[in-house]
Amino acid sequence: MKREGPIALLMISGVLYIVSVMLASPVMEPVAATLDDWYKIVVGFINLVGIISLTQVNGRAVLRKSSGWFYNALLIVVLYGYIILGLVGGVGNVAFTRIYDNILTPILMTIFSTLTFWIGSAAYRAFRAKNLDAAILLVAGIVVMIGRVTLGSAISPAIPKAAEWILNFPTVAGMRAIEMGAAIGGIVLALRMITGLERSFMSND
Amino acid sequence: MSNDIWVWIGAILTLGTYSVLYKDNPVYRVLEALFVAILAGHSVVINWFNFQKPTIVNRLGEGKELIVVIPLLLAALMYFRYSRKFAWLARYPMAFLMGIGAAYVLTKNLKPMFLTQARATMLPLWVPGDFGATINNWVVVLGVASVLTYFFFTVKKTGPVHGFSRIGRIYLMIAFGALFADTVLGRVSVTLVRFQFLLNDWLGLGI
Amino acid sequence: MEVSIFTKLDSLDRRWIFAFQALVFCIVILNPVGLALNVGDQVRTAFEAIESLPEGSIVWFATDYQAANAAELEPAAIAIFKHCMQKNLRVISGSTWPEGGAMMSRLINYVAPEFPDKEYGVDYLNLGYRPGGQVWLQQLTDDLPAAVGGIDHFGDPISAYPIMEGLEVIQDVAMIIGIHVGTPGTPEYIRVITDPHNVPMITVLPAVSVAVTMPYLASGQLVSIVASLRGGAEYELISGFSGTAMTGMDSQSFMNLTIVIFVILGNIGFFYNKYKEGSSGGGGDNV
Structure with missing residues (x-):
């Protein structure tokens, strides 16, 4: 029951879905639709796992008075305060949307943008043409970086054209091959799962 | 300078977040806690109103769709992962999700992800009267074939196979160069918007 | 042994680089030059x-x-x-x-x-x-x-x-x-x-x-x-x-250019140091 049961469920649900899609008969089509519906419900109702884990990790730090426990406590207070505010006031509640738009959004955007500064620092210290491969990467990168902004066409119309060519042909070829390889890899992995060979999802309980 | 309190709050939060570039500090730690808490809390509330409540109230309650109980019970098993004794029960919802996920890969991925891409690579290697198109087609066909060869690990790469896979590696470097450039472009765009907000909207400079 | 400017820059606190970037971003945002934008x-x-x-x-x-x-x-x-x-x-x-x-x-x-x-x-x-x-x-x-x-x-x-x-x-x-x-x-x-x-x-x-x-x-x-x-x-x-x-398109151009200049300067320094090491007979890691 502990191992065989889940593997049987995985195989049955997967095979049933494939058969119902392949046959596409009036009898089997509702089976796929039902499985879709169940999938959505399961996904939609397991979201609290993340919240419980977040509470556990931060709650433990507060109880143990670990270094910086104040921030963990703040996180828990804000988390549950915000959830209560939303649940009581609803999605359209002014305070709920204000906090999202005017507090979360600037913080998130700024965190996202700090990487620009790290890239700038790394650009000087790490992006070195140490061999032919790195040199090719850097030259392609510089052409695209300049060619995709207005400065590129101001310097020479050839630069944006070169950038576009790099993106439209060699990049498409490279990325397409990766995509095709990933597609085959994904299919092989799915086959292993559906035949019960892939059991790694049970290893970290 | 702006008279809008929300612009001021946005500016303070922006500067507080940038303060981490100097060094880790209490202001940044507070903002970090705020962002994790608000983001997680937001998803709980949205999921409740957009999905969980209508499923329970409309479908199970008013609609009397008792079959909905089955996936709800399956989802409930996930919460046994916090019990040492019954953690294995959480494998059931996981197995169900993985079964359907695998079925999706097997029924939906092959054509759009592989066959259509392969077909799009089968380009004419001679385009009469258009030398540029001929060259470009060669670039794509050669690139896809050589990169696939580069990732082909079941054959020992010696002689011409090694040479061909080496061409694939060059293609990958060009693609990664473009990817690197796009990463810079994207991050610079976000930074630009934050700086525009600080300089134009908050300080009222350069308008 | 004489230490090159590039070696000195290599050991520069990264916060100076951050500050320099921020300064450039402010200057280019406040002083747009009006580069033409074309629709692709x-x-x-x-x-x-x-x-x-x-x-x-x-x-x-x-x-x-x-x-x-x-x-x-x-x-x-x-x-x-x-x-x-x-x-x-x-x-x-x-x-x-x-x-x-x-x-x-x-x-x-x-x-x-x-x-x-x-x-x-x-x-x-x-x-x-x-x-x-x-x-x-x-x-x-x-x-x-x-x-x-x-x-x-x-x-x-x-x-x-x-x-x-x-x-x-x-x-x-x-x-x-x-x-x-x-x-x-x-x-x-x-x-x-x-x-x-x-x-x-x-x-x-x-x-x-x-x-x-x-x-x-x-x-x-x-x-x-x-x-x-x-x-x-x-x-x-x-x-x-x-x-x-x-x-913001002007500013984006020059912000991108700043990063490109950093890459180029970094590489000039890299090759200069490599050349100096070679001419002084030093070994060192050139990978």
């Missing part, structure tokens, strides 16, 4: 595709992104939304990301004041988030009102909204505008909706996603890619709805 093929194709849609057609906004990406994607999304309103198209949004409903609300807040005659539920609608990723997308192809549980983002019944008339499945929409940043995103839409059901899609992407999405464009699985802030600026230009993106 991709944005022109996207504009023409929307322009060609008959009045009353439904455009599906897949708002699959979150606040972190808003700065990069919103200018294009707003300009396209405004273009749709100008063309009397119906805009309906849905999302596989929990923040998608909030993102659409932000877009509506930007667009609605410019079109006071347009109404929620008549001309645009926010269906919000539903879980399930590509499984939910599959449900949209079977029965769209059922897939969203018959309600919009705010919990109101969609059957009361005139905008829903004639929309039974997502195949009924004339165009999908996929505002995507990750998973679920463009590939999921291609696999489940656009490829099997031939629904045209334009994607609004952050710059970092462009290279990996290019194969779908080249294979004809996408109509067009409107990329990043530059794509937004081009769309603002071609549609005539000027916004924030256009004003």
